[in-house]
Structures are given as C-alpha cells and as structure tokens.
Amino acid sequence: MVELSAAPYPFPFEADRAALVIIDMQRDFLEPGGFGAALGNDVSRLGGVVAPLRRLLLAARAAGLFVIHTREGHRPDLSDLPAAKRRRGRGPLAIGDAGPMGRILVHGEPGHDIVPELAPEPGEPVVDKPGKGAFFATDLDLILRNQGVEQLIICGVTTEVCVNTTAREANDRGYDCLVLSDCTGSYFPEFHDQALRMIQAQNGVVGWVGHSDALVAALAASVVHIQRRAAS
Ligand code: C5J
Numbered sequence: 627m628v629e630l631s632a633a634p635y636p637f638p639f640e641a642d643r644a645a646l647v648i649i650d651m652q653r654d655f656l657e658p659g660g661f662g663a664a665l666g667n668d669v670s671r672l673g674g675v676v677a678p679l680r681r682l683l684l685a686a687r688a689a690g691l692f693v694i695h696t697r698e699g700h701r702p703d704l705s706d707l708p709a710a711k712r713r714r715g716r717g718p719l720a721i722g723d724a725g726p727m728g729r730i731l732v733h734g735e736p737g738h739d740i741v742p743e744l745a746p747e748p749g750e751p752v753v754d755k756p757g758k759g760a761f762f763a764t765d766l767d768l769i770l771r772n773q774g775v776e777q778l779i780i781c782g783v784t785t786e787v788c789v790n791t792t793a794r795e796a797n798d799r800g801y802d803c804l805v806l807s808d809c810t811g812s813y814f815p816e817f818h819d820q821a822l823r824m825i826q827a828q829n830g831v832v833g834w835v836g837h838s839d840a841l842v843a844a845l846a847a848s849v850v851h852i853q854r855r856a857a858s
Contacts, residue, residue, distance in 0.1 A: 628844045630804070632836035633826045637804045639841070641848045645692040645775040648679065649760060649782030649789050651744045652697055654737040656783070659726030661737070664719040667813035672783050675811035679781050680743045682809055682838045689845040692773050693750045696760045698788060699731045699738045706756040706763070759791040767799060777802045779841065780833075781809035786821035793825055793832050803833030806841065 629636035654660035655672060662669045686693050700707040704722045712721050721731045728735030733754060739745075746752050753766045760766050770778075778801050780793050789810050793803045805825050812818035825832040 628848065630836055630840040630844055632804060632834040632840075634830050634834070637802075637834045637836055639804070639844055640777060641689065641691060641845065643774055644777040644779060645694055645770060645773065646682070646686045646779045646781070647760065647792070648683070648693070648695045648744065649780065649792055650696055650698045650784075651676070651679065651740050651782050652699075652737065653727055653739050653741055654699075654731055656741055657727065657737070659737070661719075661721065661731050662813065664717040664725065664730060665715050666717060669813070671813050671815070672811040675781075675783060675809060676741060676743050678806075678838050679809040682781065682806070682842055683744060685842045685845040687747065689848055691845060692775060693746075694753065694766070694769065695740060695744075695746045695750060696753045696755055696764075696766070696782070696788075696792075697738060697740065698755055698758070699733050700756055702729070702732055702734065704732075757791075758788045759795040760788070761792065761795040761799065770801070775801070777804070780805045781838075783811050784817075785810040785812040786814070786817040790821045790825070790832075797832045804841075805833060805835050806838050807835055809838050 628639045630639045655662045656669055658669055707721055719725050719730050723730050727737030732738060751769055753760060753764050755764045778796050780789055780803055782789055793805055796803050807822055822835045826835045
C-alpha cells in the first residue's frame with residue numbers, strides 16, 4: 627500500500643486491487659463538430675486533459691494496472707436513447723443527427739471514437755454506456771468485481787457530469803474513488819473546481835481528489851508488485 631497525496635487526506639493506493647477508469651475521452655466531446663460543440667461549448671477547454679492522462683495511461687500500462695475505458699453513446703437505431711435525453715440539448719444538432727464526425731454520439735461513428743492519443747489497447751475493456759454514469763445499464767461493475775477491483779482511479783470528461791456521476795455511483799457500490807484533478811476536465815472551469823470540491827467534502831463523502839504526479843511516481847515504483855499479482 628502507498629499513501630498518495632490527496633484531499634481530504636492521503637489515498638491508500640493498492641495497485642493490485644485498483645483500476646484506472648477513463649471516462650468518455652471521445653472525439654464527440656473534445657473536437658469541434660461533435661456533441662459538446664453542438665451544445666454550444668468551447669471544446670478547446672478539454673484539450674489540456676489529454677497530455678497528463680496519456681502520461682498516466684502509459685505509466686499504468688507499464689506497471690500492469692488494470693485499465694478500462696468508457697464511451698457515452700447510443701445504438702444506431704437509438705432504441706437505448708430516452709426521448710427526454712434527445713430533446714434536452716436543444717442545439718442545432720441532436721443525438722443521432724448527422725454531423726461533421728458522423729452521427730452524434732452513435733456507436734461506430736468517428737465522433738464516438740476515443741481520441742487517438744488515448745486509444746484503448748487489446749486487453750483494456752471498453753464499456754459503452756447510454757447514460758452519464760458508467761454503472762447505469764452497463765457491465766462495468768461485473769467486470770471490476772471479476773478483476774478483484776475495489777479502488778477506482780477516475781479520469782476523463784466532464785468533471786461535473788459523467789466523471790462526477792460515475793464517482794457517485796461507484797461510491798454507493800462500495801468502491802474507493804480517487805479523482806485526478808489534472809486528468810479530468812470541464813467546459814466550465816468553475817464547475818470543474820466545484821465538482822472536485824463536492825467529491826472530497828465532508829471528509830470524502832464521495833471520495834478523494836489527487837494529482838497524477840503522485841500516482842505516476844507510485845506506479846513507477848510498484849511495477850514488480852502488480853506483476854506479481856497478475857502472475858499468481
Ligand atoms: C456529458 C460527459 N457532459 N461525458 N457527458 O454530456 O460528461
């Protein structure tokens with residue numbers, strides 16, 4: 627166990643029962659012409675997350691940490707899209723409409739892909755989710771429990787929507803969650819800050835908030851430990 631610097635108090639990181647969960651780092655949220663832009667957001671605000679998250683992802687892979695990715699999206703026939711979700715955005719393009727990166731938030735379309743810098747590798751499950759929380763209507767919990775995971779390192783976008791919803795869902799299911807401030811992002815800086823404050827408030831009512839520097843250092847030091855568990 628390694629104590630990682632975090633708020634409201636150090637996070638007791640145990641690499642062999644932890645997973646890195648990367649939420650919705652999709653072109654539809656990060657690039658012009660996607661869902662985020664259709665809602666009127668300045669998507670350039672999310673770009674700063676990619677480099678620190680890529681550094682962490684490479685460190686996690688090198689150390690043998692379990693990595694899992696999520697994507698928000700819907701079936702091509704939109705049968706898993708609640709009418710209310712489709713109506714709500716009220717932008718020029720709704721979910722399922724054709725945009726510059728294909729149909730908005732639809733499985734298999736270019737915009738639904740994870741950005742190339744963070745593309746999943748073989749052996750890293752990708753969970754497709756129709757909602758904001760990664761546990762809703764998915765097999766994420768089953769996959770994590772089958773791997774013996776009890777701690778989640780949560781990263782991705784956006785801090786106050788899918789990251790926060792997933793952290794809350796995980797917390798209610800008994801996982802310890804560490805959310806990394808530099809590896810999560812929002813179109814609204816003030817929402818990012820407040821969302822992180824909400825997680826750590828009241829002595830960690832939802833979990834912990836940390837920085838990737840501490841985790842990358844811990845992963846570099848724990849290579850042998852994680853590999854030993856995988857080999858046993
Ligand atoms: C949103 C997400 N913001 N991944 N999705 O609609 O946070």
